[in-house]
Amino acid sequence: xxxxxGSYIIIRGxxxxxTILILYTIVFIFLRILPGDPILAVVGTKNIPPEQxxxxxxxxxxxxxxxxxxxxxxxxxxxxxxxxxxxxxxGKPVWEYLKLRFPATLELTIFSFTVSVLLGxxxxxxxxxxxxxxxxxxxRIYSIVAYTLFIxxxxxxxxxxxxVHFHLLPTSGRIDPGIDLQRITGLYxxxxxxxxxxxxxxxxxxxxxLPSITLGMVLSGAYTRLVRNNMVDVLSQDFIRSYHARGVKxxxxxxxxxxxxxxxxxxxxxxxxxxxxGGAVLTETTFSWPGMGTFxxxxxxxxxxxxxxxAVVFFAxxxxxxxxxxxVIYALLDPRVKY
Amino acid sequence: MEIITKIVHPIFEKKPGRGLLIFGLxxxxxxxxxxxxxxxxxxxxxxxxxxxxxQPPSAEHLMGTNRLGQDVFSRIVWGSRIVxxxxxxxxxxxxxxxxxxxxxxxxxxxxxxxxLSIIMDSIYAFPALILAIVIAVxxxxxPINTAIAISFVYVPTYFRMVRGQTLSLKExxxxxxxxxxxxxxxxxxxxxxxxxxxxxxLVVFTLSxxxxxxxxxxxxxxxxSVTPPTPDWGYDLRxxxxxxxxxxxxxxxxxxxxxxLLAMAFALIGEALSERISxxxx
Numbered sequence: 001x002x003x004x005x006g007s008y009i010i011i012r013g014x015x016x017x018x019t020i021l022i023l024y025t026i027v028f029i030f031l032r033i034l035p036g037d038p039i040l041a042v043v044g045t046k047n048i049p050p051e052q053x054x055x056x057x058x059x060x061x062x063x064x065x066x067x068x069x070x071x072x073x074x075x076x077x078x079x080x081x082x083x084x085x086x087x088x089x090x091g092k093p094v095w096e097y098l099k100l101r102f103p104a105t106l107e108l109t110i111f112s113f114t115v116s117v118l119l120g121x122x123x124x125x126x127x128x129x130x131x132x133x134x135x136x137x138x139x140r141i142y143s144i145v146a147y148t149l150f151i152x153x154x155x156x157x158x159x160x161x162x163x164v165h166f167h168l169l170p171t172s173g174r175i176d177p178g179i180d181l182q183r184i185t186g187l188y189x190x191x192x193x194x195x196x197x198x199x200x201x202x203x204x205x206x207x208x209x210l211p212s213i214t215l216g217m218v219l220s221g222a223y224t225r226l227v228r229n230n231m232v233d234v235l236s237q238d239f240i241r242s243y244h245a246r247g248v249k250x251x252x253x254x255x256x257x258x259x260x261x262x263x264x265x266x267x268x269x270x271x272x273x274x275x276x277x278g279g280a281v282l283t284e285t286t287f288s289w290p291g292m293g294t295f296x297x298x299x300x301x302x303x304x305x306x307x308x309x310x311a312v313v314f315f316a317x318x319x320x321x322x323x324x325x326x327x328v329i330y331a332l333l334d335p336r337v338k339y
Numbered sequence: 340m341e342i343i344t345k346i347v348h349p350i351f352e353k354k355p356g357r358g359l360l361i362f363g364l365x366x367x368x369x370x371x372x373x374x375x376x377x378x379x380x381x382x383x384x385x386x387x388x389x390x391x392x393x394q395p396p397s398a399e400h401l402m403g404t405n406r407l408g409q410d411v412f413s414r415i416v417w418g419s420r421i422v423x424x425x426x427x428x429x430x431x432x433x434x435x436x437x438x439x440x441x442x443x444x445x446x447x448x449x450x451x452x453x454x455l456s457i458i459m460d461s462i463y464a465f466p467a468l469i470l471a472i473v474i475a476v477x478x479x480x481x482p483i484n485t486a487i488a489i490s491f492v493y494v495p496t497y498f499r500m501v502r503g504q505t506l507s508l509k510e511x512x513x514x515x516x517x518x519x520x521x522x523x524x525x526x527x528x529x530x531x532x533x534x535x536x537x538x539x540x541l542v543v544f545t546l547s548x549x550x551x552x553x554x555x556x557x558x559x560x561x562x563x564s565v566t567p568p569t570p571d572w573g574y575d576l577r578x579x580x581x582x583x584x585x586x587x588x589x590x591x592x593x594x595x596x597x598x599x600l601l602a603m604a605f606a607l608i609g610e611a612l613s614e615r616i617s618x619x620x621x
Binding site for chain 1: 359457458460461462464465466467468469470472473474476477549553556557560561562563576577580583584586588591592594595596598599602603606607610
């Protein structure tokens with residue numbers, strides 16, 4: 001019996017809890033139980049007074065037994081407290097950074113995601129419509145090559161070509177320095193639309209082009225494959241033939257077929273989003289993009305385990321949420337899914 | 340013996356996709372030879388600095404020189420050793436954990452299976468690179484630590500595939516027959532199910548090696564794999580980037596192209612093999 005969409009969403013929502021707990025536990029084990037003192041790692045080999053060491057330890061919550069630390073951090077995190085940074089600056093809430101950095105990563109991933117799906121759809125449809133020809137083969141090779149592009153290298157080649165050679169596009173940052181943009185959501189494109197600041201809008205878009213193409217192209221290969229195979233299946237079905245027989249325009253039939261071929265692609269999106277976030281770390285580093293990825297990398301230099309733990313667990317929340325959203329969209333679109 | 344012919348035979352069979360397979364194999368073999376004979380191939384000492392910094396590619400320096408005047412080509416030749424070493428160890432580790440766990444989990448089922456599946460699925464759903472970064476940070480920069488970090492994130496790939504295959508294999512007639520003649524569980528797993536997993540494992544192996552190469556390069560690009568002056572493709576890319584905008588493209592072009600070529604070679608082999616052995620891998 002159908003129990004309604006509402007209860008499906010709740011049950012599916014509860015399922016992300018174990019996922020987040022498991023990831024939190026893994027990160028906790030690695031950062032806290034493995035050999036190596038995080039505090040000594042921060043201060044290095046310098047001789048510092050024991051009182052200061054004890055103070056730092058207390059600040060990071062490291063003076064308590066491990067199991068207390070484990071639950072302490074977990075409950076604080078649920079309330080939005082991700083601990084404090086251990087160094088440079090000392091004692092600043094990690095949440096402050098996440099609030100500032102996460103919108104940057106979100107904006108980059110949204111644009112890259114769009115690029116990857118569009119590229120995947122276009123190449124996939126081209127391949128399916130030319131099934132068995134050289135074009136089909138070259139789209140297949142495209143999907144493999146795109147998948148194995150090394151993000152920093154591909155990004156740098158684009159930087160060199162469009163930034164250095166043609167002087168067309170900016171190669172780093174999110175917006176031109178000197179542009180004043182009122183911060184509402186932290187998504188610059190959205191903020192500039194909301195405030196009607198077109199100078200900021202153009203600048204933000206121009207800064208997004210190269211990083212989004214870099215990350216989007218790498219992820220498009222998986223869609224190419226899936227869209228192609230689904231399209232081939234759908235195009236061979238009876239209803240498509242009857243459209244053709246009734247004289248429906250060619251591009252319209254393609255559109256109808258694409259609608260049917262698209263539903264399985266949604267399932268792939270959830271998994272692709274996780275890969276997208278991993279790739280975002282490299283993309284951000286390559287393009288000096290001030291997001292979560294560069295935050296983690298910066299904190300590595302300071303050996304700031306607290307901040308790294310906070311950022312990674314925050315990522316886990318986000319990944320869980322995305323998989324939930326994808327599943328719900330899928331359930332709503334595909335009538336075969338039983339709630 | 341039978342397994343080997345089963346695997347080797349399709350490679351040389353004349354079917355579409357053979358070109359991709361041979362191309363991929365050729366690149367892999369070239370890189371392996373490069374790593375083995377690095378001292379003979381590299382014209383210069385990869386770590387030796389000189390006054391000839393930022394020289395563009397020429398007959399003397401095939402791929403130019405970097406800021407420290409080191410020969411880029413020699414660093415690439417020697418760098419192949421690090422990549423292959425890290426990826427080989429990492430893959431071996433994740434296989435030796437993921438395959439047995441998947442086999443046991445799929446064969447016995449029950450609570451252990453459910454618990455392991457949830458854990459593996461959680462790791463699998465999380466960005467591999469970010470998890471590898473956490474582990475690499477804690478362990479500290481060294482090739483063996485990088486290998487451990489990478490191996491951890493690819494265990495679920497093998498686990499999921501082996502578990503799924505075991506679930507369907509254990510229902511097959513030959514397993515039932517073995518059980519009827521009194522074979523014990525351990526015997527069935529090792530003697531009857533494991534050999535039948537070989538083709539799938541091979542495909543997943545090549546695809547995950549391609550992935551692992553990119554992850555290794557990613558970690559060393561972030562400065563988490565080797566310490567200078569060790570030659571490493573990902574690390575050289577990191578060091579070369581600040582000079583790219585000044586026009587010194589050869590500092591990043593060649594190391595990055597090598598990373599991509601090697602990953603692509605494995606992906607092409609995996610692609611061709613999966614088609615030939617005709618298995619659904621994902």
